[in-house]
Amino acid sequence: xxxxxxxxxxxxxxxxxxxxxxxxxxxxxxxxxxxxxxxxxxxxxxxxxxxxxxxxxxxxxxxxxxxxxxxxxxxxxxxxxxxxxxxxxxxxxxxxxxxxxxxxxxxxxxxxxxxxxxxxxxxxxxxxxxxxxxxxxxxxxxxxxxxxxxxxxxxxxxxxxxxxxxxxxxxxxxxxxxxxxxxxxxxxxxxxxxxxxxxxxxxxxxxxxxxxxxxxxxxxxxxxxxxxxxxxxxxxxxxxxxxxxxxxxxxxxxxxxxxxxxxxxxxxxxxxxxxxxxxxxxxxxxxxxxxxxxxxxxxx
Numbered sequence: 001x002x003x004x005x006x007x008x009x010x011x012x013x014x015x016x017x018x019x020x021x022x023x024x025x026x027x028x029x030x031x032x033x034x035x036x037x038x039x040x041x042x043x044x045x046x047x048x049x050x051x052x053x054x055x056x057x058x059x060x061x062x063x064x065x066x067x068x069x070x071x072x073x074x075x076x077x078x079x080x081x082x083x084x085x086x087x088x089x090x091x092x093x094x095x096x097x098x099x100x101x102x103x104x105x106x107x108x109x110x111x112x113x114x115x116x117x118x119x120x121x122x123x124x125x126x127x128x129x130x131x132x133x134x135x136x137x138x139x140x141x142x143x144x145x146x147x148x149x150x151x152x153x154x155x156x157x158x159x160x161x162x163x164x165x166x167x168x169x170x171x172x173x174x175x176x177x178x179x180x181x182x183x184x185x186x187x188x189x190x191x192x193x194x195x196x197x198x199x200x201x202x203x204x205x206x207x208x209x210x211x212x213x214x215x216x217x218x219x220x221x222x223x224x225x226x227x228x229x230x231x232x233x234x235x236x237x238x239x240x241x242x243x244x245x246x247x248x249x250x251x252x253x254x255x256x257x258x259x260x261x262x263x264x265x266x267x268x269x270x271x272x273x274x275x276x277x278x279x280x281x282x283x284x285x286x287x288x289x290x291x292x293x294x295x296x297x298x299x300x
Contacts, residue, residue: 013038043264055092056101060083062107125164214260215262221247
């Protein structure tokens with residue numbers, strides 16, 4: 001199996017919102033804000049093939065579906081649909097993807113499923129040959145969102161997914177899905193949004209405590225390196241205390257099993273290995289800016 005990091009369109013969001021209760025004097029050392037207090041963010045996908053005999057894309061980034069006014073509001077960067085260009089650069093087209101795994105359905109994680117905006121034209125669903133793997137609880141949340149996060153969902157997307165007939169919903173208790181078999185294990189988080197599904201590509205070494213040496217797609221539980229520090233949360237999280245407890249357990253497990261972290265939003269780091277620093281805090285080491293046909297379990 002080989003792994004690629006697939007860059008999508010970038011965005012900029014308010015730094016205070018992205019770092020929750022952390023003061024600006026602290027977070028501005030991690031990511032420098034612009035004149036409007038916004039920090040740069042990637043929307044990066046992970047490509048794995050062959051995985052259970054298939055070509056699998058974990059998330060699709062923000063895409064280019066926004067009309068110009070909203071594109072400006074979220075400071076969307078990149079010309080056209082960058083994810084599609086990045087896939088082509090890796091030697092794939094969106095038609096080659098067999099499975100798309102979505103941690104949740106917020107626009108900066110699922111917007112890349114849609115074609116780029118064109119005036120007077122309705123968006124189209126891309127990835128015509130893919131099964132779309134989504135957690136059932138998140139699917140239900142997207143159909144009936146809370147007022148707090150309603151704006152994070154794409155109303156046009158759900159009918160297109162339903163009409164495709166290719167949605168595969170995963171129940172939290174199952175931990176697996178037919179499309180991916182036993183090659184992927186799911187972890188669950190509810191602090192950011194209900195039923196967020198974190199996919200771990202299982203490593204090659206099996207011990208008594210489970211598989212070692214894999215890669216986990218951290219989604220918005222750990223959006224990037226600064227958020228590896230357990231107390232750091234986002235203002236966008238629905239319950240910071242829940243997320244912190246989930247993150248602590250999640251990182252304890254990944255450190256114990258040497259599972260590498262894949263970041264979707266970090267602007268410069270795609271993959272990192274976990275360790276504890278001298279104060280006992282988690283830290284990301286052996287950082288990699290990009291993956292290009294990297295073998296699972298391959299050392300940095």
